[in-house]
Amino acid sequence: MSQHPYLFKEIETSVQAIWEEKGTFRTEIQSDRPKFYCLEMFPYPSGKIHMGHVRNYSIGDALARYKRMRGFNVLHPMGWDAFGLPAENAAIQRNIPPKTWTVDNIAHMKKQLKKLGLSYDWEREIATCLPDYYRWNQWLFLQFLKRGLAYKKGGLLNWCDQCATVLANEQVEEGLCWRCKSPVELRSLDQWYLKITDYAKELHDTLKDLPGWPEKVRTMQENWIGPSTGAHIDFSVIGLNKQLTVFTTRPDTLYGVTFVTIAPEHEEMENLLSLSDNRDLAHAFIRETLHKRTTERNTEVVEKEGIDSGIRLIHPLTGETIPLWIGNFVVSGYGTGVVMGVPAHDTRDFEFAIQYSLPIKTVISDSEHIPDRPSEAMTGPGILVQSGKFDGLSNDLAKIEITRHLEEKGIGRAVTTYRLRDWGISRQRYWGTPIPVIYCDSCGMVPVPDRDLPVVLPEHVSFTGKGGSPLSEQPSFLHVKCPECGKDAKRETDTMDTFIDSSWYFLRFSDPKNTRLPFDRQTAAHWLPVDQYVGGVEHAILHLLYARFFTKVLNDLGLSPVREPFTSLLTQGMVLKDGSKMSKSKGNVVDPDLLIDRYGADTVRLFTLFSAPPDKDLAWDDKAVEGAYRFLGRLSQKAQELLTHPQFSSVGTATATLSPELRLVRTKIHETIQDVTRDLEGNAQMNTAIARLMELLNTLYSIDLQKGAEERLVLREGLQVTSMLLSPFAPHLSQHLWNTLGAKGLVADERWPEADQSALLRDVVPFIVQVNGKLRATLMLPPNTTESELREHALKDEKVVRAIEGLQVKKAVHVPGKLMNFVVGPG
Numbered sequence: 001m002s003q004h005p006y007l008f009k010e011i012e013t014s015v016q017a018i019w020e021e022k023g024t025f026r027t028e029i030q031s032d033r034p035k036f037y038c039l040e041m042f043p044y045p046s047g048k049i050h051m052g053h054v055r056n057y058s059i060g061d062a063l064a065r066y067k068r069m070r071g072f073n074v075l076h077p078m079g080w081d082a083f084g085l086p087a088e089n090a091a092i093q094r095n096i097p098p099k100t101w102t103v104d105n106i107a108h109m110k111k112q113l114k115k116l117g118l119s120y121d122w123e124r125e126i127a128t129c130l131p132d133y134y135r136w137n138q139w140l141f142l143q144f145l146k147r148g149l150a151y152k153k154g155g156l157l158n159w160c161d162q163c164a165t166v167l168a169n170e171q172v173e174e175g176l177c178w179r180c181k182s183p184v185e186l187r188s189l190d191q192w193y194l195k196i197t198d199y200a201k202e203l204h205d206t207l208k209d210l211p212g213w214p215e216k217v218r219t220m221q222e223n224w225i226g227p228s229t230g231a232h233i234d235f236s237v238i239g240l241n242k243q244l245t246v247f248t249t250r251p252d253t254l255y256g257v258t259f260v261t262i263a264p265e266h267e268e269m270e271n272l273l274s275l276s277d278n279r280d281l282a283h284a285f286i287r288e289t290l291h292k293r294t295t296e297r298n299t300e301v302v303e304k305e306g307i308d309s310g311i312r313l314i315h316p317l318t319g320e321t322i323p324l325w326i327g328n329f330v331v332s333g334y335g336t337g338v339v340m341g342v343p344a345h346d347t348r349d350f351e352f353a354i355q356y357s358l359p360i361k362t363v364i365s366d367s368e369h370i371p372d373r374p375s376e377a378m379t380g381p382g383i384l385v386q387s388g389k390f391d392g393l394s395n396d397l398a399k400i401e402i403t404r405h406l407e408e409k410g411i412g413r414a415v416t417t418y419r420l421r422d423w424g425i426s427r428q429r430y431w432g433t434p435i436p437v438i439y440c441d442s443c444g445m446v447p448v449p450d451r452d453l454p455v456v457l458p459e460h461v462s463f464t465g466k467g468g469s470p471l472s473e474q475p476s477f478l479h480v481k482c483p484e485c486g487k488d489a490k491r492e493t494d495t496m497d498t499f500i501d502s503s504w505y506f507l508r509f510s511d512p513k514n515t516r517l518p519f520d521r522q523t524a525a526h527w528l529p530v531d532q533y534v535g536g537v538e539h540a541i542l543h544l545l546y547a548r549f550f551t552k553v554l555n556d557l558g559l560s561p562v563r564e565p566f567t568s569l570l571t572q573g574m575v576l577k578d579g580s581k582m583s584k585s586k587g588n589v590v591d592p593d594l595l596i597d598r599y600g601a602d603t604v605r606l607f608t609l610f611s612a613p614p615d616k617d618l619a620w621d622d623k624a625v626e627g628a629y630r631f632l633g634r635l636s637q638k639a640q641e642l643l644t645h646p647q648f649s650s651v652g653t654a655t656a657t658l659s660p661e662l663r664l665v666r667t668k669i670h671e672t673i674q675d676v677t678r679d680l681e682g683n684a685q686m687n688t689a690i691a692r693l694m695e696l697l698n699t700l701y702s703i704d705l706q707k708g709a710e711e712r713l714v715l716r717e718g719l720q721v722t723s724m725l726l727s728p729f730a731p732h733l734s735q736h737l738w739n740t741l742g743a744k745g746l747v748a749d750e751r752w753p754e755a756d757q758s759a760l761l762r763d764v765v766p767f768i769v770q771v772n773g774k775l776r777a778t779l780m781l782p783p784n785t786t787e788s789e790l791r792e793h794a795l796k797d798e799k800v801v802r803a804i805e806g807l808q809v810k811k812a813v814h815v816p817g818k819l820m821n822f823v824v825g826p827g
Helices: 008-022 051-069 085-094 098-115 131-146 196-209 215-225 251-256 269-273 279-292 347-355 395-409 498-503 521-527 543-556 592-599 601-610 622-643 660-681 686-700 709-726 731-740 787-794 798-804
Strands: 035-040 073-075 150-160 165-167 184-194 227-237 243-248 259-262 306-314 321-327 338-341 412-418 437-440 444-447 479-481 488-491 530-535 566-571 575-577 765-771 774-781 808-815 819-825
Touching: 008 098, 008 601, 008 731, 035 051, 035 521, 051 073, 051 530, 051 575, 051 592, 051 601, 051 660, 085 098, 098 592, 131 150, 131 498, 131 543, 165 184, 196 215, 196 227, 196 412, 196 543, 215 543, 215 566, 227 251, 227 395, 243 251, 243 259, 243 338, 251 395, 259 306, 269 279, 269 306, 279 306, 279 321, 338 347, 395 412, 498 543, 543 566, 592 601, 592 622, 601 622, 601 686, 601 731, 622 686, 622 709, 622 731, 660 686, 660 709, 660 774, 686 709, 709 731, 765 787, 765 798, 774 787, 774 798, 787 808, 787 819, 798 819
Parallel strands: 035 073, 035 530, 259 321, 530 566, 765 819
Antiparallel strands: 150 165, 150 184, 227 243, 227 306, 227 412, 259 338, 306 321, 437 444, 437 488, 479 488, 765 774, 808 819
16 A cells, blocks of 8 residues: 655645635624634733643634534634733843834734634734724723722832832732742832722622633632621720721620731821830831731731730720730731731630730630630630620620620621722833823823823833833823813823733624724624633633623623623643643743644644643643654545545445445444534543544544445545544644545535434444454454354354364353453363
8 A cells, every 4th residue: 555645734734725715714793603702811922832822722723613513603813912021021132112022923923823723713803002902991991980990099019129010919929920930029109909899799709600610710719809707896096086997707706805906007007106105116017027028918827926006995895905916917908907816716816915925815615614824725616705795695696796786886897808909900111001091280180081092102112121111201101281271291101900901802802893992782792701711720810800800890881791701711731841831941842833844733733632631731742742643644644545546436425235344334433423522512522532533543444445335435434524523623634635535615614513323323243252362353243142143153253263273162251242252272
């Protein structure tokens, strides 16, 4: 048999040209077909795609192609998350304007994605760094501002000195900047916030309505939002006509309070310390604590330290004098920034009280004995003691009764609070969306009128990498007339957090050419929500939480037709090499371009989809890449073998006269249709679907073309079915085979094959016959063949007869429905 080379370069170039010419993947609304919106998280245009991109986009493309063939009107767009710090770093290091660097990178990466044969509607392409996109960032910001969901205030913020910008809490990972991994410190700055806390309850409560999301992601968001149910309780400050409000989840322990602790950065700190004789030591402690602290999320692991502020409070129920301490374990961002110290019933408070010799008072007991100085905190349930009129109540009932008593006296109230903080969006960088606000000495803060949008970034800017935003050094940008009074004024020079860009881009894809609105609600209503979203689990808290927040706000504004953006979420695993994630610093990066040049795009796609389930990490294996290449080569070879046969015919398959062996092959063909469909329809188990196609090809290789026309017809049917089932994974070769086997048009326009139910009924099955454990024959017999019938047929087979000639059958081992093994030996 002559070998036919697998000419992947010619095949892939030719097929991509056909798609381009026909506009195959251009999407229009087709109301007579169900919609399917498939979206992979769009990339930052860093310059080159990596294997993580290849895997992400291959998964999404396989799903989009499959749904298209299942009759869905598929929206599958792509764009660029194009603002960000790397472009500024490139400007500093290479003296290239950020826009030039970004646009060049987009052009190169777009070519790479097209080489992969991804079924994107490129007419919907967006780039967030272009004014026709970020003008709507600005317009949406102004809508938030009108509704009181955007505001500016001062406070202690996470600051990355290396990036010279503020970071949101979510962007600080174990005290380090999420991007550059430099240490983060707290600085006192003014910045803009979005009031995501107004939506904390809904963001938390509606997680249960996302069954198509991985449990891990929902749990991560639930923990980040962090609801706590408890009470606000007011303590009067001695010497000031003021109250400090504590938040506690244990109002039942109120009578056991022996101290109160306040966060070092609390907004009332300076006012409080003005009364204290201990103010100098307190200020020194505060400076040291804030220097050490880099994130509100690390306070549970640091050593607990504190200092007596010198301020005294009045207990709201007993009238006792209570010392106010400043503690490094209290943060202003959680609750009220002030907490009760109940050392008898809280482990942290107990350790703190022992360390600083503070009183310990038992108010809940599980026995009649009440220790004067307990040896450990009693944190379990019990009965209230030393708690006035609430003595004798169970502590669970006391939570309710004490809270009700506080509400009646006007000194407390039941509340639910959240760990989630408002989203700080100000960035002291150039390459981002300018915040559309003007500051006028006469009028104050003035929003930029809609008619003046977009506020466009100036392109000729000098970068040093030091200090604040270079926008503050651009007179043509900075100086402007006040839109209200016409006097001289100044623009805001902060730009928006780039996560703003990705918080609504999926809505823009539904209507990307709209110049009147960010998107038309009716058009968006056809496509939204996204049916399948694909991306990394590292975005569980940042992007995915912000996108949910934006969608809910835009729904309240009458813009978004939905309140949840993504119905199903697939978080693909990482691509690993040498046991760790691919990265330049580790020297374990594999260049997709080199792989495509050597093996072809179909091989690269097939390998990434076959080597692991989509949601699991993929371990790089050069041999597995070569295995995928060999499979496609064998498929091409078998097709060429059929096509070059002198009696090849393209007529339909005749099944009535097929031999038992060929009927079994047809059964395998249609079982594969059924099984691959089940794999893709369920949990997108693409690796098992591809494995089934490999098994089918092995079966097709068992067909001997020299026997007759029936063999050629069954092989043709098998190859056509394979080309259709393989098209979501290796679309170029699939299209090539489809046409060379005599079919017209595009595989992408075909309906997904359906299994012939009559072919699934096995009238014969293979029975293995062994002699002393060695295969001697394969008999095609009815599946209900009995042991005696199998023995009779086996002993008539020529190969079996030769194998036992001159020997005696000692025993026959029978496995029903599968095999018979004759144990033979000398007579």
